Amino acid sequence: MSTITETLLSLLILAGAAFTFIGSLGLVRFRDFYTRLHAPTKATTLGVGCLLVASSIFFSVTGEGLSLHEILVSLFLFITAPISAHLLAKAALHLRLPSSVALPLEPSSLPQPLREE
Amino acid sequence: MLSMALTIAFALVAAAFVMSLFRLLKGPSAPDRILALDTLYINAIALLVLLGIHLASPLYFEAALLIALMGFVGTVALAKFLLRGDIIE
Numbered sequence: 001m002s003t004i005t006e007t008l009l010s011l012l013i014l015a016g017a018a019f020t021f022i023g024s025l026g027l028v029r030f031r032d033f034y035t036r037l038h039a040p041t042k043a044t045t046l047g048v049g050c051l052l053v054a055s056s057i058f059f060s061v062t063g064e065g066l067s068l069h070e071i072l073v074s075l076f077l078f079i080t081a082p083i084s085a086h087l088l089a090k091a092a093l094h095l096r097l098p099s100s101v102a103l104p105l106e107p108s109s110l111p112q113p114l115r116e117e
Numbered sequence: 118m119l120s121m122a123l124t125i126a127f128a129l130v131a132a133a134f135v136m137s138l139f140r141l142l143k144g145p146s147a148p149d150r151i152l153a154l155d156t157l158y159i160n161a162i163a164l165l166v167l168l169g170i171h172l173a174s175p176l177y178f179e180a181a182l183l184i185a186l187m188g189f190v191g192t193v194a195l196a197k198f199l200l201r202g203d204i205i206e
Contacts, residue, residue, distance in 0.1 A: 001119075010122035013167070017126035020163050024133035027140050027156055033149055036140075040156040044133075048159055051126075051166045055178075058170050069178045073162070073185055080189040084155055087196035092148045094200050 005061055012054035019047030033097045034089070041085040049074050123171050130167065133160050151195045158188030 026039020052070040059067035096103065137160060141153035162181045169177035194204050 006119050009170075010118050013119075013122045013126045013170070016163065017129035017167075020160060021129040021133045024136040024156055024160065027153065028136045033146060033152075036149065037152060040137075040152065040159070044156055044159045044163075048163050048166070051163050055166050055170050058173075059175055062173060063175065067175065069175070069182075070166075073166075073178065073182050076182070076185050076189075077159070077162070080185070081159075084189060084192040084196065087193055087200070088148050088152055088155075091151075091196045091199035092146075095146070095148065097146055097148065 001061055005057070009054050009058055012050050012057070016047045016050030016054060019043045019050060021047075023047060032100045033092050034099050037085060037089055037092070041081050045077055045081045048077055120171075123167060126167055127164075127171075130160060130163050134164075147199055148196075151192060151199075154195075155188065155192045158184055158191075161188075 020043070023040040023043030026043065027036055030036045030039060052074040056067055056070040059070075093103065134157065137153050137156040141150055141157065144150055162184055165177045165181045165184070169175065169181075197204050
């Protein structure tokens, strides 16, 4: 393995691990659920994405031929992370969890002229 | 250089595990715990990928792919249960 490849791999691995760490740090540090939802769903997906790219490069260099299984995992993660975040946000709004800013009003509580038919 | 980066990455991901576990245990609400579980399985994928690079074995992707699949199904089922009180209507 050449020095350039090794440096690139090290940078990607460090970036991925740092993003994973920051995502979980946000999960612990933020104050209400809606901000906590933001940190891990974005940062962690990006972190795992970086690690998977590093792994793809590593196995392409050391093994025989191009290694593309990792694309499958990252594609799946990139598709599913927004869906699960959306469902969790809907569940939290349904349970009316406390928020640091005012929650949006429910359509049934609005005065009559504002309600959409 | 690569082994040093891997050691640091292992430490960072392990710290991420501990923080997600803290949120899982502390709560305070059910969606918080589900979100912590979601983060935990994504951290597990990260750890498996790192282990695959460390041991230079392509065997670990199968496990990572399975965890990604099952983790997503679990998160959706739990969120659906909170929303509707039922998973399969």
